[in-house]
Amino acid sequence: MSSADIYREIILDYYRNPRNYGKIDNPDISKRDSNPLCGDELEMHINLKDNKVSDVKFTGKGCAISQASASMLTELIMGKDFEYVKKLTKEEILENLGLPDLGPARIKCALLSLKVLKYGIYSYLSEKLNDATSADKIKEEASGLF
Amino acid sequence: MQTSTINIENIRRDFPILQRKVHNNKPLVYFDNAATTQKPIQVIDSIHNYYLNYNSNIHRAVHQLAEEATAAYELTRDKVAKFINVKNREELIFVRGTTEAINLVSYSWGRQNVQKGDIVVTTEYEHHSNIVPWQLLTKEKDAKLEYIGVDDNGELILDQLDDYLNTERVKLVTFSHMSNVLGTITNAEEIIRKCHKKGVKVLVDAAQSVPHMKVDVQKLDCDFFAFSAHKMLGPTGVGVLWARKEILENMQPFNGGGDMIREVHKYETTWNDLPYKFEAGTPNIADVIGFSAALDYLENIGMDKVREHEIELTKYALEKMSTIKGIKLYGTSDMKKRGGVISFNLGDIHPHDLATIIDEDGVAIRSGHHCAQVLMERLDVSATSRASFYIYNTKEEVDVFIRSLNRARELFRI
Numbered sequence A: 001m002s003s004a005d006i007y008r009e010i011i012l013d014y015y016r017n018p019r020n021y022g023k024i025d026n027p028d029i030s031k032r033d034s035n036p037l038c039g040d041e042l043e044m045h046i047n048l049k050d051n052k053v054s055d056v057k058f059t060g061k062g063c064a065i066s067q068a069s070a071s072m073l074t075e076l077i078m079g080k081d082f083e084y085v086k087k088l089t090k091e092e093i094l095e096n097l098g099l100p101d102l103g104p105a106r107i108k109c110a111l112l113s114l115k116v117l118k119y120g121i122y123s124y125l126s127e128k129l130n131d132a133t134s135a136d137k138i139k140e141e142a143s144g145l146f
Numbered sequence B: 001m002q003t004s005t006i007n008i009e010n011i012r013r014d015f016p017i018l019q020r021k022v023h024n025n026k027p028l029v030y031f032d033n034a035a036t037t038q039k040p041i042q043v044i045d046s047i048h049n050y051y052l053n054y055n056s057n058i059h060r061a062v063h064q065l066a067e068e069a070t071a072a073y074e075l076t077r078d079k080v081a082k083f084i085n086v087k088n089r090e091e092l093i094f095v096r097g098t099t100e101a102i103n104l105v106s107y108s109w110g111r112q113n114v115q116k117g118d119i120v121v122t123t124e125y126e127h128h129s130n131i132v133p134w135q136l137l138t139k140e141k142d143a144k145l146e147y148i149g150v151d152d153n154g155e156l157i158l159d160q161l162d163d164y165l166n167t168e169r170v171k172l173v174t175f176s177h178m179s180n181v182l183g184t185i186t187n188a189e190e191i192i193r194k195c196h197k198k199g200v201k202v203l204v205d206a207a208q209s210v211p212h213m214k215v216d217v218q219k220l221d222c223d224f225f226a227f228s229a230h231k232m233l234g235p236t237g238v239g240v241l242w243a244r245k246e247i248l249e250n251m252q253p254f255n256g257g258g259d260m261i262r263e264v265h266k267y268e269t270t271w272n273d274l275p276y277k278f279e280a281g282t283p284n285i286a287d288v289i290g291f292s293a294a295l296d297y298l299e300n301i302g303m304d305k306v307r308e309h310e311i312e313l314t315k316y317a318l319e320k321m322s323t324i325k326g327i328k329l330y331g332t333s334d335m336k337k338r339g340g341v342i343s344f345n346l347g348d349i350h351p352h353d354l355a356t357i358i359d360e361d362g363v364a365i366r367s368g369h370h371c372a373q374v375l376m377e378r379l380d381v382s383a384t385s386r387a388s389f390y391i392y393n394t395k396e397e398v399d400v401f402i403r404s405l406n407r408a409r410e411l412f413r414i
Helices: A009-016 A064-077 A082-086 A090-097 A104-128 A132-143 B008-013 B041-054 B064-083 B098-113 B132-141 B159-166 B188-197 B245-250 B285-301 B303-321 B351-359 B373-379 B395-411
Strands: A029-034 A041-049 A052-061 B092-095 B119-123 B144-148 B170-176 B201-205 B224-228 B239-243 B261-264 B269-271 B327-329 B341-346 B366-368 B384-388
Touching (some): A009 A064, A041 A064, A082 A104, B064 B092, B092 B098, B098 B224, B098 B239, B132 B144, B144 B159, B159 B188, B239 B245, B285 B303, B303 B327, B303 B341, B303 B395, B351 B384
Antiparallel strands (some): A041 A052, B092 B239, B261 B269, B341 B384, B366 B384
16 A cells, blocks of 8 residues: 555544543553554553443554554444454454555554454453453454454 | 765665665665665675585684684684774674673673672663663662763763762663764763773673774773674674673673583583683674675775765755754754764654655665664654665765655645
């Protein structure tokens, strides 16, 4: 993908005016991760109610792709069933970003948000719900992202 | 295609990689020389020739190939001695790179000489390779690690060194001779003079200085000195540690194994002479031999000319860059105090986005924290972009770079 295709108005807008930016007090799910290669950082907070995402916020530092991806992901999962959120794939994230053919050097930037989300769900399932089977499955998915 | 000092056209002919095209037939503009430089054909041929004609292990066998390989390997040591003006060749130890050299000093010298409550002093503009080994050591020994700060001009605040030295607990001061992010050239002589007055040892990380300017180790008068071959036209996997003979003689070995021993018995071993005491196992013979050709290449041009060329190019680039709307340049503008490294940020474009955009125009720069997260914190940025030059770079390439920066700026509507 050429950079003119990547840095479209919508990506720059989410980068400069991120939606759902911030923190939640005592969230049900809380996870922070970074990409050691480039130093991008992301922290995601989620609250659940009646098995749906009732609130989601993120904070972070990094490139336009990583920050726009995180912001768009929060919009994508807000109000959605927890089952749907658990099953999100990398293809859906890239599609949602409008960057389906991102090259290997930058795909990690786009997928950091999904990685944080999946590890957050893993901790929630294993520590709070004691559901080891589902937790292990999602941990495997998270570590396979990049 | 020439600065006033060297004939770049001739030089560029020796670097086949500079002829290649990237991204839809764009000429390569390689501005990531602080990470690693390209290699001239003379270096590549020399390694090729070793494997084709006299590949052999060194120092032990008595056959002809072993003799030739040993002679070529040891010849590099002599050339290094001449290149950085070291008196005793046996004080030069071949290692994998600057990182290994510093770890060697930390592990062998540090564990013997740094005790509980002692202080190791480093600086805020160090590469992680000159921070982490000292964290490991000082944590193990319950000693302290202290930092000389960096001022807004990108220079060290040397008054802080006096305060540390006055505690009388400092065992070692270790610093980068040239910052890999800011390009600042450290006032090494002054630091060393101050330290030696107090009997404090000094390590100079010369990974960014030796490739770009004339450095004289005897004149510097430090105690440890380290640099890497791959940042000065040589192969990866070769570095040099120099230290004073009396220090090396009193140090325990770093690695145990073949070639570093005199006699091995079941429970006792005596060590080989210097430098072999610190070169356990079969070394990187081919690449040490290749490094020899890199040293010849630089000697032929002359390090003073290398430095002049880089000053001219850096000045030209800084001038052009400073006119770009929204640009922030880091480091001093005094060319006497900086090398050919320019760190910058452009508006709110994250360095990774910037590097992606200008890579499309064939321009290779580095983006990120440059293995200097302590300095990034000091500059209060998460990352910077960095362009760094070498002998084969031209003003025309700087022009391509400037045009590309402007394209990125337009793409981000700055």
